[in-house]
């Protein structure tokens with residue numbers, strides 16, 4: 263592992279010298295600037311944008327499933343907190359949520375680093391939006407499926423895991439993919455709480471060179487590429503799931 | 510006597526669907542339930558299976574197991590009640606993401622925790638019994654309605670119930686597919702299964718029933734052997750209902 267990392271670093275080091283950011287200056291020609299900025303931005307993407315997206319999405323989905331089940335229960339003790347949570351998250355800007363977690367909590371003595379702050383804010387955000395998707399997809403499974411599961415003796419959790427969720431998943435993949443792709447783009451907001459992700463890199467370089475158009479378009483192209491690749495993955499998953507269930 | 514039901518009542522809000530039902534099913538007997546739409550036939554079957562929880566009524570089984578719905582009924586009792594009966598739905602309700610075989614093995618493996626090695630041959634024999642030995646690996650959407658319903662029957666049989674419940678098992682089928690499903694039920698009758706069947710197929714009811722039960726407005730109006738209830742009913746309302754089915 264260590265060996266692998268070292269050789270990768272050496273290889274990349276030759277291609278992209280370590281102090282690259284400092285070598286980028288305003289005198290560079292357009293193409294040269296574009297090329298030299300590419301790697302720092304991609305590095306921001308690989309080190310922060312992508313992990314931030316994946317980690318937040320997975321934690322967010324877990325929250326979402328829990329909240330969806332709470333909302334579907336018939337106990338007020340569960341439904342009311344779930345509704346308040348969803349309503350509060352959906353009713354406030356993501357940037358404000360991010361600031362509350364990072365600056366707000368820091369202000370009252372609970373200092374959290376930028377990256378984990380971003381993970382908390384994005385997970386809570388995804389949790390609320392995805393819970394609505396999951397709830398709707400569970401409700402879209404015909405009632406007869408629950409009943410058939412019950413008549414063969416399944417408990418609530420067995421029916422949920424084995425019968426309902428696999429069918430709900432098929433329905434929820436397209437909207438959840440949208441949530442995921444939105445999340446990729448939303449992580450650019452983390453630049454405002456000092457996470458050195460893709461867009462923050464673009465800002466840093468732009469601050470040195472004043473080539474705003476070139477650098478921000480370059481950042482846009484990178485986001486677009488990531489989202490385009492993701493949409494291909496989404497199509498594949500949908501095709502796979504479509505094989506057996508035709509409605 | 511396999512099961513005796515006394516004073517069964519079920520209401521949905523204000524609507525009293527079952528008002529007072531008394532019913533006995535003998536071991537190995539086949540009870541068919543007929544009656545006009547909305548008379549509560551489906552609700553009765555669903556109560557027997559605890560898909561609906563009755564408001565009142567006492568179920569007593571011959572093995573001594575008793576449920577009194579006027580008291581709070583525990584989860585365990587509900588589970589026990591469900592274990593005793595297998596349900597076949599009008600609209601099949603097969604699991605669309607599982608093959609025919611997986612639909613059948615799901616109950617024994619997941620609920621009863623039996624081993625795969627033991628359950629697969631058992632499930633295959635059930636699918637063979639319903640004439641689907643060559644369709645085991647197909648998904649529900651690849652099967653005709655009659656085939657789907659036969660998988661539904663095999664799935665219900667797989668939990669080894671003591672009582673089989675059928676709610677209009679053929680009324681969602683094209684006429685030419687009705688026969689294959691009725692034949693499977695007749696085979697089960699020959700094997701001595703205890704069954705309660707809601708049906709509009711009077712000829713079939715006449716052939717298989719030990720007891721025919723005519724329901725209307727949440728009451729059992731008349732019950733008895735098919736020769737009586739279907740051919741020579743005592744009650745005027747039964748006669749009218751049968752007339753309407755024969756000469757619509």
Ligand SMILES: Nc1ncnc2c1ncn2[C@@H]1O[C@H](COP(=O)(O)OP(=O)(O)OP(=O)(O)O)[C@@H](O)[C@H]1O
Pocket residue numbers: 521524526544545546547548549550551552553
């Ligand atoms: N879950 C429910 N909530 C409210 N009303 C219900 C519910 N289930 C059934 N009912 C009502 O109960 C009455 C009896 O319904 P049920 O399905 O038992 O009749 P049925 O005899 O099976 O009729 P059919 O021959 O049309 O299937 C109907 O008026 C129906 O609308």
Ligand SMILES: [Mg+2]
Pocket residue numbers: 550551552676677
């Ligand atoms: Mg009915």
